Amino acid sequence: MAQESWKEAEDTGVHAPEAPIMCINNCGFFGNRMTENMCSKCYRDTVKAKSMALLAMVAEIKDEASASAKEGKRVAEEEAPKPPSNRCLSCRKKVGLTGFKCRCGDTFCSMHRYADAHDCKFDYKQAGREQIAQQNPVVKADKVTRF
Ligand SMILES: [Zn+2]
Ligand SMILES: [Zn+2]
Ligand SMILES: [Zn+2]
Numbered sequence: 001m002a003q004e005s006w007k008e009a010e011d012t013g014v015h016a017p018e019a020p021i022m023c024i025n026n027c028g029f030f031g032n033r034m035t036e037n038m039c040s041k042c043y044r045d046t047v048k049a050k051s052m053a054l055l056a057m058v059a060e061i062k063d064e065a066s067a068s069a070k071e072g073k074r075v076a077e078e079e080a081p082k083p084p085s086n087r088c089l090s091c092r093k094k095v096g097l098t099g100f101k102c103r104c105g106d107t108f109c110s111m112h113r114y115a116d117a118h119d120c121k122f123d124y125k126q127a128g129r130e131q132i133a134q135q136n137p138v139v140k141a142d143k144v145t146r147f
Helices: 002-015 040-079 124-146
Strands: none
Touching: none
16 A cells, blocks of 8 residues: 555656646747756857856956056055065064054154154154144134134
């Protein structure tokens, strides 16, 4: 009994007559479930069209990527003409990313980062005067708008 029902299930799976599918493009040929209900010719055309669209898309992305890479490189070259020093100018200790850039333009370790710890060339007195001169008109303008 159990064997008979198993045999029946196998029969319906293998020998059931399949209704012929016509190609969904109405080209007159028979379609195939394996090829999205299209005949082999229409399926090939569809696949080709899809891959062409994909290729065009990939080419576009590539173009954009290379354009932005060029742009980025150009900006980097303009902003950093020489590689930044990763050593303290005072003790030559390697500081890497933890280095401190002084206002004199040189890089120092945490010990020598302050102007009085290294022979700083930056004119703080002059900079202070300039800063006060720059800030004064702002303060005046602030007062004017408030009254
Ligand atoms: Zn077709
Ligand atoms: Zn140092
Ligand atoms: Zn300095």
